[in-house]
Amino acid sequence: xxxxxxxxxxxxxxxxxxxxxxxxxxDHANLTGTKFGCGAALCGACTVHIDGQPxxxxxxxxxxxxxxxxxxxxxxxxxxxxxxxxxxxxLDVVQCGYCQSGQIMSAVGLLSENKKPTDADIDAAxxxxxxxxxxxxxxxxxxxxxxxxxx
Amino acid sequence: xxxxxxxxNPSKPIASRRGFLKGSAVAALVIGTQLNFAGKARAATLQxxxxxxxxxxxxxDSTVTVMIKHLxxxxxxxxxxxxxxxxxxxxxxxxxxxxxxxxNAALYNNLFFxxxxxxxxxxxxxxxxxxxxRAGAAARAMLVAAAADSWKVPAAEITIAKGVVTHxxxxxxxxxxxxxxxxxxxxxxxxxxxxxxxDWVYISKHVPRIDSTAKTTGKxxxxxxxxxxxxxxxxxxHPPRFGGTVKSFDASAAKAVKGVVDxxxxxxxxxxxxxxxxxxxxxxEALKVEWDDGNAEKRSSAQMFVDYRKLAxxxxxxxxxxxDAASALSGAAKVIEAEFSFPFLAHAPMEPLNGVIExxxxxxxxxxxxxxxxxxxxxxxxxxxGLKPEQVTINTVWAGGSFGRRATPNADYFAEMAAIAxxxxxxAPVHLxxxxxxxxxxxxxxxxxxxxxxxxxxxxxxxxxxxxxIVGQSFIIGSPFEAMIVKDGIDATVVEGAADMPYRxxxxxxxxxxxxxPVTTLWWRSVGHTHTAQAxxxxxxMLAHQAGQDPVAFRLALLGEHPRHAxxxxxxxxxxxxxxxxxxxxxxxxAVHESFNTFVAMTxxxxxxxxxxxxxxxxxxxVDCGVPVxxxxxxxxxxxxxxxxxxxALRNQITLTDGLVDQSNFDSYEPLRISDMPKVEVHxxxxxxxxxxxxxxxxxxxxxxxxxxxxxATGKRLNALPWDFKALKSx
Numbered sequence: 001x002x003x004x005x006x007x008x009x010x011x012x013x014x015x016x017x018x019x020x021x022x023x024x025x026x027d028h029a030n031l032t033g034t035k036f037g038c039g040a041a042l043c044g045a046c047t048v049h050i051d052g053q054p055x056x057x058x059x060x061x062x063x064x065x066x067x068x069x070x071x072x073x074x075x076x077x078x079x080x081x082x083x084x085x086x087x088x089x090x091l092d093v094v095q096c097g098y099c100q101s102g103q104i105m106s107a108v109g110l111l112s113e114n115k116k117p118t119d120a121d122i123d124a125a126x127x128x129x130x131x132x133x134x135x136x137x138x139x140x141x142x143x144x145x146x147x148x149x150x151x
Numbered sequence: 152x153x154x155x156x157x158x159x160n161p162s163k164p165i166a167s168r169r170g171f172l173k174g175s176a177v178a179a180l181v182i183g184t185q186l187n188f189a190g191k192a193r194a195a196t197l198q199x200x201x202x203x204x205x206x207x208x209x210x211x212d213s214t215v216t217v218m219i220k221h222l223x224x225x226x227x228x229x230x231x232x233x234x235x236x237x238x239x240x241x242x243x244x245x246x247x248x249x250x251x252x253x254x255n256a257a258l259y260n261n262l263f264f265x266x267x268x269x270x271x272x273x274x275x276x277x278x279x280x281x282x283x284x285r286a287g288a289a290a291r292a293m294l295v296a297a298a299a300d301s302w303k304v305p306a307a308e309i310t311i312a313k314g315v316v317t318h319x320x321x322x323x324x325x326x327x328x329x330x331x332x333x334x335x336x337x338x339x340x341x342x343x344x345x346x347x348x349x350d351w352v353y354i355s356k357h358v359p360r361i362d363s364t365a366k367t368t369g370k371x372x373x374x375x376x377x378x379x380x381x382x383x384x385x386x387x388x389h390p391p392r393f394g395g396t397v398k399s400f401d402a403s404a405a406k407a408v409k410g411v412v413d414x415x416x417x418x419x420x421x422x423x424x425x426x427x428x429x430x431x432x433x434x435x436e437a438l439k440v441e442w443d444d445g446n447a448e449k450r451s452s453a454q455m456f457v458d459y460r461k462l463a464x465x466x467x468x469x470x471x472x473x474x475d476a477a478s479a480l481s482g483a484a485k486v487i488e489a490e491f492s493f494p495f496l497a498h499a500p501m502e503p504l505n506g507v508i509e510x511x512x513x514x515x516x517x518x519x520x521x522x523x524x525x526x527x528x529x530x531x532x533x534x535x536x537g538l539k540p541e542q543v544t545i546n547t548v549w550a551g552g553s554f555g556r557r558a559t560p561n562a563d564y565f566a567e568m569a570a571i572a573x574x575x576x577x578x579a580p581v582h583l584x585x586x587x588x589x590x591x592x593x594x595x596x597x598x599x600x601x602x603x604x605x606x607x608x609x610x611x612x613x614x615x616x617x618x619x620x621i622v623g624q625s626f627i628i629g630s631p632f633e634a635m636i637v638k639d640g641i642d643a644t645v646v647e648g649a650a651d652m653p654y655r656x657x658x659x660x661x662x663x664x665x666x667x668x669p670v671t672t673l674w675w676r677s678v679g680h681t682h683t684a685q686a687x688x689x690x691x692x693m694l695a696h697q698a699g700q701d702p703v704a705f706r707l708a709l710l711g712e713h714p715r716h717a718x719x720x721x722x723x724x725x726x727x728x729x730x731x732x733x734x735x736x737x738x739x740x741x742a743v744h745e746s747f748n749t750f751v752a753m754t755x756x757x758x759x760x761x762x763x764x765x766x767x768x769x770x771x772x773x774v775d776c777g778v779p780v781x782x783x784x785x786x787x788x789x790x791x792x793x794x795x796x797x798x799x800a801l802r803n804q805i806t807l808t809d810g811l812v813d814q815s816n817f818d819s820y821e822p823l824r825i826s827d828m829p830k831v832e833v834h835x836x837x838x839x840x841x842x843x844x845x846x847x848x849x850x851x852x853x854x855x856x857x858x859x860x861x862x863x864a865t866g867k868r869l870n871a872l873p874w875d876f877k878a879l880k881s882x
Contacts (some may be wrong), residue, residue: 016409020428027384027427032376033369035551036428037501038587042817045501073369082379089363092783094227095791098501098551104367123826130817132501132552133225134794136828138787 002062004129007075012100017063022046024062026070033073033101037130044129047109048072054109056128073101080111080150087146097135103129107143116147167525191421194256194266195282203290205258206283207236209252213314213328215242216577218252220259221270221277222523223362224500224553226846227784228275230361232283234780235276238353239287240294243314249361254525254545269524271558271674273747273844276780281412284345287682290334292343297334298325348839350777353836354480355779362549371549377507377519379580383412385571386431386584388440389420392447392810393594394669397421398441404437414438415574419563421457422571428584429516448669449810452599456492459601459622459666461548465488467662469622471650474658479616483607487697489601491686492806492871495596497820502551504585504593508532508568510577515542516564521550527631531562535569554795555674556595560630562596569699591723591820592812596805597675598624600645602686612698614709619649619686625665626672640665644674646850648683648746653716654691654709664731670807676795680851688855689870692862701861702741703729716743718836719752719773726834727754727771733863736760737768740859742852748782749776749848753787755829755856759864767797767829767857772849774833777840785845786833792849795833798823800872 004011004021006029013028020039025031025048034057037045043057048057049071057065076085084107087093096102103126110117110125119123122143131139208216217236223229229249237247252268259268262278290838291311299306299315302323310317316325348354365371390396400421402414410430415422421440425431450458480486506520516536522528522545533540549754557564568583575581585593600623607616625642627633636643641650641663650661655670675681695705703724710717720743733739736759743752756769772789779785802821806813814820854872862868865879 004814015427017428023427023429024453026375027429031369032372032378035373035502036375036584037503038817039432040587040816040818043501043587043822049719085367088367089359092360092363092787094225094360094363094366095787096501096550096552097362097371098373100366101369118168126825128824130501130822130824132499132554132795132822134798134823135787135791136794136823136826137790138832139825140828 002066004062004065004070005068006070008070013062015062017126017149021048021057021060021062021065021070025057026130031072031074034050035098035101037099042130043099044106045099045102047105047129049105049109051119052112054106076104076108081108083146083149084108084111087142087149091138091142093135093138095135099129099131101129103139107139107146108151110126110143111150115150117143153165154484159577173573186325195258196262203286203293206286207290209290209327211328211331214248215240215327216244216248216250216465217334218259219249220252220261220268221275222521222547222550222553222557224523224550224557226275226788227781230358230784231276231780232362233354234358235280235283236287236744238351239284239353240291241311241313244353244358246314246327247361248595251547252681253418253524254529254547256526260526268524269526271523273749273846273848275844277748277844278841284312285343288343289340292340293334293337294327294330296337297330301330301333306365307360322717329421355469355782358781359750360784373549373551374505374507374520375502375551375584376581377548379507379509382580382582383426384428384431384582384584384705385422385424386435386586387417387420387422387567387589388435388438389589389593390442390447392442392444392449393671394442394447395442398443399441401439403441404681405434408434408437410434413575415571417567417574419567419570422574424571424575424581429585432586446669448563448807450807451809452495452807455599455668456601459599460490462622462664462666463601463603467622467664468640469660470621470646470663471659471661473656475616476616476658476660479658480605480607480618483615484610485697485735486605487693488603488605489690489693489868489870490601491682491689493600493685493829494681494806494872495599496799497591497596497669497801497805498554498556498675499590499820499822500550500552500556503587503590503771504564505583506564506568506578507582508572509580510572514538515570516572517542517544517546518568519546519548520565521553522558523550523553524562527560528562528565532569535566536573548750554676555678559595560626562633569832577844581699587817588815591805591814591816595670595673598626598671598672598682600682602682604686605688606690606694608694608698612700613679614654614656614694617652617660619661620664621646621649621662622664622666623673624668626674628665634716644679646683647679648744649687651686653713653745655711656709677746677847677850680744680847684742684744684746684851685854685858685872686854688744689858689867691866692740692855692859693868694766701712701842707741712752715750715775716745719743719750719775722834722836723752723754723771723775726832729754736864737861738860738864740856740861740863742859744851746848746851748843749774749845751848751852753852755853757857757860757864759861759879761881763876763881765861765874765876765879769832770853770856771832772834773836774845775836775838776845776848777838777842779835779838780842782835785835788845789833789849790831792847793853794823796850796853797827797829797857800857800874801827802872802873804873
């Protein structure tokens with residue numbers, strides 16, 4: 001049994017401690033907004049926050065996440081998250097949408113630390129999040145727009 | 152995907168479409184099973200009266216749900232199809248909803264595919280345009296008639312705006328929901344006329360995407376998110392070499408892994424079933440399989456290329472003949488020769504292939520997937536399970552990309568999940584999940600292709616002859632699509648964009664060498680145009696330079712009979728700053744290409760570093776796709792095509808060593824990342840022509856525009872994709 005706190009709710013899950021957090025979230029806690037893309041921290045589709053920091057849940061064993069605050073796309077809240085999601089919607093960033101939970105988790109992580117990111121800051125923070133639809137032009141624009149809205 | 156499914160006039164389907172999937176090719180769809188459409192209800196045609204009930208559901212709460220017969224894998228057709236209906240109905244955009252239609256070839260066939268429901272070839276809007284406009288207009292007429300009857304006023308005096316039905320003289324108003332009970336009792340009118348374009352309120356204007364909220368909150372449901380009671384997850388060990396089969400396997404260690412519930416052999420390999428995905432993956436790692444490679448591809452891709460190049464020395468099957476190319480070339484003042492090579496490419500959609508199948512107590516089956524060829528998939532599952540097609544329910548859900556991968560002529564992963572359900576006795580619902588490694592190593596690649604072109608100029612710099620030889624596999628020959636797409640032995644998906652050369656070249660010979668390999672191949676976003684546009688548009692650029700002419704002027708002089716090519720080329724030259732001086736190390740290239748009846752031209756600006764690395768700084772595109780139903784979705788699709796084409800051309804290739812795939816995940820097959828993405832500007836030509844597609848046409852011009860820009864910056868031609876930057880390194 002591993003006790004995980006996901007979106008402020010405690011989940012006692014019968015999983016091995018080495019199971020990646022991604023699969024505990026998706027298959028055992030049944031929160032499916034967090035996506036599987038590569039299983040090797042190469043694409044960022046599985047990004048969640050642990051104690052506010054973006055991490056790749058596909059390579060994070062549940063044992064490392066136990067006792068910490070895990071936030072998934074379903075549990076995002078607050079001013080930064082609201083601004084990011086609103087900008088994403090206003091600019092119609094999404095296409096297939098599959099990577100966008102991870103993109104948004106990374107963008108919220110960036111804007112929580114850096115109120116006015118430059119293009120270079122965005123490249124550095126978002127380069128690990130792959131979008132095969134290449135919505136990157138709009139991701140960049142939406143991060144700038146959210147930053148402006150947060151001023 | 153396959154532009155040959157189009158006609159020049161989308162309102163008149165060609166006769167051969169009617170024959171789709173009929174005849175002998177059908178038997179090849181599923182091994183040992185005869186599939187045909189003979190017993191099915193007649194499919195809809197473009198001439199049929201509208202059936203608003205099949206496409207439009209209006210609820211008492213006034214929400215309007217458009218039944219979407221297509222798969223939305225990101226290209227935005229759900230927004231587009233809802234836009235067409237909303238406009239004809241004069242609905243208010245916030246009252247619009249969408250639902251994916253169930254698999255039903257009689258109601259929801261793609262009007263360009265004949266009696267088959269499916270998405271591809273950038274046809275979703277094009278084939279639905281008249282159908283949904285007439286369905287929307289019919290539904291609107293029924294609401295008006297219901298109001299006229301209720302209020303006892305003339306129908307001609309009733310107006311609708313933003314979802315409110317009004318009779319001004321009597322000061323009466325109603326929302327749709329208040330009229331649906333009565334409207335539902337009326338006959339569906341057949342003589343409705345769609346709106347005059349001047350009255351459009353949504354078409355060619357901006358509406359928000361219908362899926363933005365669901366996809367930014369984690370609420371959109373993809374196949375990977377389907378959960379059924381008692382469901383188990385299956386991963387499959389596939390043969391490491393294409394054409395290999397299972398010789399024997401030892402499941403004892405796999406079965407000892409916690410969570411593993413079963414290990415079964417299927418025609419596709421060996422499946423490990425477990426209570427969750429991670430356990431299934433661990434079980435597969437523990438599985439021991441011995442493979443039989445007797446009939447497998449054991450060559451390296453490098454050797455295959457050598458074979459291809461040798462073949463191109465001689466003529467192949469004639470795909471196009473105009474005049475006498477050989478004589479023209481022998482009499483030319485100057486002959487330019489170039490070769491273009493293209494690797495195997497994986498589609499790598501973000502959501503790996505997966506789907507859920509459940510066998511019901513009565514023996515029927517239900518599937519959930521990002522279903523792209525619903526009719527083929529339904530028949531395939533039925534054949535594997537020994538059911539009738541109507542005993543297989545297919546639920547289409549949002550797909551996390553496809554780029555062609557989910558549209559397989561043999562419904563590959565549906566066959567696989569049905570085989571697992573059958574082999575495991577149908578005891579529990581099965582979720583088949585491919586990992587990224589399965590995806591990258593799993594075949595169905597854009598074929599490896601080689602082009603060799605010889606073209607001649609006369610003393611005045613005019614093209615006198617063009618001889619092009621293309622070597623590559625066909626994924627159509629031997630598939631159910633053969634009868635429809637292959638003519639005189641020529642697979643149109645290989646030579647599209649080459650055999651129909653738009654430039655005025657009096658003496659043209661395009662040949663195809665059909666090569667075969669157990670490596671499985673498939674259409675990859677824009678299909679044949681992925682390579683023919685690069686070959687044609689780089690070659691024409693080379694000829695312009697040899698002739699000492701400006702590349703835009705040179706092209707325009709040869710496009711007299713192709714005003715839409717010329718239109719986008721002129722617009723992009725203007726918007727992209729053609730002719731401006733650029734600093735050293737920078738270059739601007741241009742290309743134009745038609746695919747899927749849509750015309751796209753691009754300029755690309757590149758910076759080449761001393762180390763040879765290139766950065767594409769900016770791409771400007773001009774697009775003519777007929778009526779731009781959703782201009783912002785069109786812009787998004789062109790941005791997407793730029794990124795998809797650029798990622799592949801920058802660094803993607805699938806290579807084989809002794810038949811084994813060298814790549815496995817996003818480290819060795821690295822997609823475009825945000826830091827690679829250029830600025831993109833998209834300019835849309837206003838048009839009243841029937842809308843064509845936009846999912847694919849943004850891809851083809853990108854690679855040649857950048858290739859031509861690299862030449863402008865460095866004086867060097869990189870004709871092989873992906874570009875080999877080492878060749879650009881400053882001495």
